[in-house]
Amino acid sequence: MAVFVLRRLLHMIPVLIGVTFITFFVVDLAPGDYFGALRMNPAFSPDFIAELEAEFGYGEPLLVRYFKWLLRAAQGDLGISMAYRVDVATLVASRAGNTIILAVSSMLFTWSLAIPIGIYVAMRPNSVSDRLLSFIAFFGMSVPNFFLAFLFMFVALQTGWFPVGGSFSVHYEALSPLGKIIDRLHHLVLPTVVLGTAGMASLMRLMRANVLEIKEADFVRTARAKGLSERSVVGKHILRNALNPFVTLAGYELGTLLSGAALVEAVMQLQGLGSLMLEAVRSLDVYLVMGSVVIGSVLLLGGNLLADLGLRALDPRIDFDRESA
Amino acid sequence: MNQHRRPGLAVWCSAITLAVLYVTAIAAPWCSPYDHTWQHRMSPHSPPATIRLNPPNLWHESLLYAHPLLLADTARRTYEENSAIRVPLRWFHRGRLLTTPEGMPEIFLLGTDGLGRDLLSRILHGGRVSLFIGILGVAISFTLGSLIGSFAGYMGGRIDAFIMRIVEIEMSLPSFYFLLALAAAIPDDISPTVTFFLIVALMSFIRWAGFARIIRGMAASLREQDYVVAARALGASRWRILTRHVIPGTYSYTIVAATLSIPGFILGESALSLLGLGIQEPSSSWGNLLSDAQNVQNLVRYPWILIPGVFIFVTIMSFNFLGDHLRDRLDPRARA
Numbered sequence: 001m002a003v004f005v006l007r008r009l010l011h012m013i014p015v016l017i018g019v020t021f022i023t024f025f026v027v028d029l030a031p032g033d034y035f036g037a038l039r040m041n042p043a044f045s046p047d048f049i050a051e052l053e054a055e056f057g058y059g060e061p062l063l064v065r066y067f068k069w070l071l072r073a074a075q076g077d078l079g080i081s082m083a084y085r086v087d088v089a090t091l092v093a094s095r096a097g098n099t100i101i102l103a104v105s106s107m108l109f110t111w112s113l114a115i116p117i118g119i120y121v122a123m124r125p126n127s128v129s130d131r132l133l134s135f136i137a138f139f140g141m142s143v144p145n146f147f148l149a150f151l152f153m154f155v156a157l158q159t160g161w162f163p164v165g166g167s168f169s170v171h172y173e174a175l176s177p178l179g180k181i182i183d184r185l186h187h188l189v190l191p192t193v194v195l196g197t198a199g200m201a202s203l204m205r206l207m208r209a210n211v212l213e214i215k216e217a218d219f220v221r222t223a224r225a226k227g228l229s230e231r232s233v234v235g236k237h238i239l240r241n242a243l244n245p246f247v248t249l250a251g252y253e254l255g256t257l258l259s260g261a262a263l264v265e266a267v268m269q270l271q272g273l274g275s276l277m278l279e280a281v282r283s284l285d286v287y288l289v290m291g292s293v294v295i296g297s298v299l300l301l302g303g304n305l306l307a308d309l310g311l312r313a314l315d316p317r318i319d320f321d322r323e324s325a
Numbered sequence: 326m327n328q329h330r331r332p333g334l335a336v337w338c339s340a341i342t343l344a345v346l347y348v349t350a351i352a353a354p355w356c357s358p359y360d361h362t363w364q365h366r367m368s369p370h371s372p373p374a375t376i377r378l379n380p381p382n383l384w385h386e387s388l389l390y391a392h393p394l395l396l397a398d399t400a401r402r403t404y405e406e407n408s409a410i411r412v413p414l415r416w417f418h419r420g421r422l423l424t425t426p427e428g429m430p431e432i433f434l435l436g437t438d439g440l441g442r443d444l445l446s447r448i449l450h451g452g453r454v455s456l457f458i459g460i461l462g463v464a465i466s467f468t469l470g471s472l473i474g475s476f477a478g479y480m481g482g483r484i485d486a487f488i489m490r491i492v493e494i495e496m497s498l499p500s501f502y503f504l505l506a507l508a509a510a511i512p513d514d515i516s517p518t519v520t521f522f523l524i525v526a527l528m529s530f531i532r533w534a535g536f537a538r539i540i541r542g543m544a545a546s547l548r549e550q551d552y553v554v555a556a557r558a559l560g561a562s563r564w565r566i567l568t569r570h571v572i573p574g575t576y577s578y579t580i581v582a583a584t585l586s587i588p589g590f591i592l593g594e595s596a597l598s599l600l601g602l603g604i605q606e607p608s609s610s611w612g613n614l615l616s617d618a619q620n621v622q623n624l625v626r627y628p629w630i631l632i633p634g635v636f637i638f639v640t641i642m643s644f645n646f647l648g649d650h651l652r653d654r655l656d657p658r659a660r661a
Contacts, residue, residue, distance in 0.1 A: 015494045019503070029510040142642035144592055146599055147634035150618050157625050164621060259501035263596050267619065277502055278600060281509040289506055296499035304497070 001312075005305070012301050016294060017070070023293045024066045027286050034082045034284045052082070069290065078294065079287035081280070088291035092273065096295055098167050099265065099272040103257040105188055106196035107250075114200050115246075118207025119239065125212060134205070141201030145260055149194045149267045162190050165269040187270075195264050199253060203246075210242035217241075247311045254303035258296060336650045339643035346640060350452035357446030358424040358434065362607045365431055365441035368394070370402045370627045373436040373444075376414065387413030393430035402626070436629040438617055447609040448633050454517075454598075454610035455591055456640065458525055462590035463583045466529035470536030471579065475571045477537070478544025479563075489541065495534035504531060504593065508602035517608035524603055528593045536582065540575050547574045577655040584648035588641040595637055611637050 035053055038044050053059065060068075069079060078088040121130045156162040163169065169183050214220065215238060223233045262274025269275070273292055280288035332340075349356045359365075374391045383390075390411045394404040412429045416422065425432050435444040477488040507527045511520055547553055553570050561569075591611075597603035598612030599619070606613065614633040618624045624631070 011493075012497075014490075015497050018494050019498055023503070023506045026507050026510045031512045031514075138642065138645060142588070142638055142645050144595065144634065144637050144641065146596060146615070147631070147638060150615070150624060150631055150634060153621065154624055154628060154631070157621065255499070259499055262501045262505075263600075266600055274501070277505055281505045281602070284509065289509075293499065293502050293506060296502040297497065300499050301497050 005309075008305050008308075012298075015301065016297055019293060019297050020070065020073070020290060021066060023290060024069065024286070025062065027281075027284060027289050028062050030284055034286065069287070073290075073294070078291040081285055081288040081291075083280075083283050083285045083288070088287050091288065092276065092291045092295050095271060095273045095276045096299070098270065099258065099261050099274060100299070102188065102191055102195065102261045102265070102270070102272065103254060106192045106194075106199075106261075107253060107257060109192050109196040110199045110203060111246075113196075114203035115207055115243075118204045119211055119234065119242075121204070122208040122211035122215065123234070125208075130208075134208075137201035137204050139201075140197045143197065145194055145198055145264055146267045148197060149191075149264055152190045152194055153268065156190060163187050164190075167271050191261075191264050191268055191270060194268070195257060195260050198260065199256070203249075206245070206249075207242060210245065211238055214238050214241050244311075247307060250303075250307045250310065254307075255300040258299055258303075262296075332650055335646050339646040342639060343643045343647070346452060346636070347456055349449050350456050352422075353446075353449040353453055355420070356422045357443070357449045358421060359431065359443040359446050361442065361446040361450040361609060363442065365433075365437060365443070367396055367441065368404075368431065368433065368437050369396075369439055369441045370623075370630075371396075371404055371433050371437040371441070372627070373629050374432045374434060375406075376434065379413075387415050389414040391432045393432060395430070435632050436627070438614070438630060439623070439627075444614070444629065444632060447614055448611065448636055451609035451611045451614055451633065452636065454521055454604055454608070455594060455612065455637065458521065458528075458594045458610075459587035459590040459644075462525045462528050462532070462593075463586050465525065466533040467536060467579060467583050467586075469529065469533040471540055471572055471575065472567075473533070474537035474540030475544040475567055475575065478541035479548050479567060479571055481545065481548075485541070485545075489538070492534040492538050492541075495531070496538070498531065500531050501596075504528070504597065505600075505602065507531075508597050511602070513605065517604060520604055520608075524594055524597065525590075528590055532586070532589070536586075539578070539582070543575045543578065544571050547571050550574070581648060581652045581655055584644060584651055587644045587648075591637065591640060 035049055038049050038052070039046075072079065076089070078092070080086065081088050081091055084091055117133060121133050124130055152162075153164050156164050163186060167184065167187050168180070169175075169187070172180060172183060175183055220233060220237050223237045228237075258273075261272060262277060264270070265272040265274040266278045273296065277289065277292035277296070279285075280292060353361075365371075371394050374394055376389050376391050379386070379388060379390050390413045392406045392408045393410055393412055395407050397403050397405040407430075410430065412425050412432050414423055414432065415426060418424050419427065431443070433443050433445070435448065437444055438447065473488060473492075477485045504527060507530075508524070511523050515523075548571065553566060556566050556570050594603055594610060595612030595615070598610045599616050601613075601616060604610040604613050611633040615631070617627075617630045618634075
């Protein structure tokens with residue numbers, strides 16, 4: 001087990017090096033640089049800009065700058081954001097929390113709806129409710145995230161039921177602890193639904209297909225023949241087996257959600273890793289871009305690792321050490 | 326089991342919708358009522374006009390007409406319908422499919438954007454980008470994925486292990502973050518066509534890996550099939566075996582997966598352009614038409630700027646229906 005985790009962690013190293021190198025290279029390719037924008041701004045003196053340039057190793061060859069960055073990053077120092085003038089690690093960490101909360105909450109939202117509906121529908125295949133729900137699911141699957149975000153924002157602005165933009169209210173600091181939580185949740189509702197809708201349909205269809213298949217299995221017939229209640233047959237025999245592939249999916253789902261969250265954040269103007277990254281890309285804030293990409297990759301790889309561990313815990317037959325040895 | 330095999334109403338509707346969208350996109354200059362870059366300065370953010378049916382005695386003139394919308398309050402951009410003027414909508418007129426006669430006030434069927442450009446014309450032109458990015462992207466990434474995946478699966482051993490490691494690295498990229506970083510490298514001063522191809526290339530580069538992995542699995546099992554062994558025994562070259570025997574064996578999967586992958590490309594381009602990193606003004610794509618809506622004020626006051634999103638939605642839904650149907654037909658095993 002420990003060997004497995006260790007090996008997976010070691011595998012992350014070449015991935016991270018590959019990702020960061022390509023990103024570094026690409027941002028360097030981008031026309032102009034961060035200092036270009038500063039030079040246009042009369043508020044900054046040329047001396048100050050020259051100082052900044054020296055600080056960030058401007059003018060040195062690409063590879064030199066990359067390895068300098070890599071060396072420092074390996075020691076946990078992700079550099080300084082040019083725009084914010086603060087430590088990238090601190091900045092990214094402060095934003096990553098919001099993104100993770102959004103991804104996890106929309107995952108909970110999706111799963112808590114998709115799994116029961118999938119089972120319900122699979123128990124009555126081809127009924128009116130099955131067809132209707134499948135059609136609605138298809139609808140949800142086809143609505144682009146950003147379009148749904150716009151529609152919800154439009155409705156929210158018309159009705160005033162939900163706040164638009166930001167992860168908390170302006171008067172957040174003045175609220176009681178309970179009020180703070182409620183305020184955050186209130187702000188979280190729309191993004192969660194927007195982000196969760198896209199995944200809902202495919203999960204529901206997967207659940208339906210799984211249950212349909214397992215429903216016909218011999219052990220289910222045996223369970224029924226033993227005279228178990230329908231509740232016990234569905235809950236204990238069908239559900240547990242149908243859920244298995246979902247655990248593997250969870251890790252990848254988390255990855256998709258993190259990417260999706262970035263777009264939703266940007267469109268709905270939330271404070272998160274995605275909007276930070278977008279801002280950094282727009283202003284060519286190299287180290288901030290790098291930091292966001294690194295953290296994004298780590299979250300994705302970590303999610304996959306967690307999913308594999310979860311799968312192993314659920315299904316003792318799976319032995320990763322033996323499988324890849 | 327068989328009830329899903331016949332194309333249902335939804336599948337037919339999807340196919341027809343897609344056909345119409347693609348034809349109008351190709352023929353956009355002819356199908357659009359006005360020049361898609363022309364700024365009608367007197368009609369910024371004009372709401373969609375209402376089409377009305379003429380009484381039969383006026384049909385010799387035109388079947389349809391509309392009252393022009395005139396700017397009533399310049400500051401708040403409110404419009405009033407001038408019911409004294411009837412502007413006929415003429416088919417096959419002035420070298421266009423449907424437009425208004427010269428000298429009459431313009432009629433904007435889907436409204437205009439903030440610069441007074443006709444939204445319908447811009448959507449039709451934008452479709453050229455948004456619709457073809459899907460097809461081209463899928464073509465590139467699937468060709469790459471097919472060749473690399475089947476090569477890895479067919480060869481096995483170290484080559485396979487090496488290629489699969491690269492694929493794994495590609496698949497653990499946080500795709501959207503990575504795409505954002507890549508898109509930043511697109512220069513602003515190049516022509517829209519070049520931007521288009523660069524975006525296609527970027528997205529194909531990000532997406533070929535997942536597909537290659539599946540094809541590799543299929544190829545690994547196909548290489549043991551008798552007909553492949555026979556081809557090898559007959560002395561066929563590796564390239565021939567791959568392209569004539571192994572890859573065709575994966576077609577039923579490829580066609581389905583390709584259809585279902587098109588929406589991903591369309592969404593990717595739309596998201597990039599929406600955030601201002603893709604297709605740039607004055608060219609249009611369905612994504613960058615929506616970027617207007619990022620301003621909350623615009624969204625509330627001029628909700629019709631969301632119409633391009635409806636086009637994206639309808640296109641994606643059609644591809645999903647079509648892909649689903651193809652899966653039932655071609656790849657019955659995939660259906661659990």
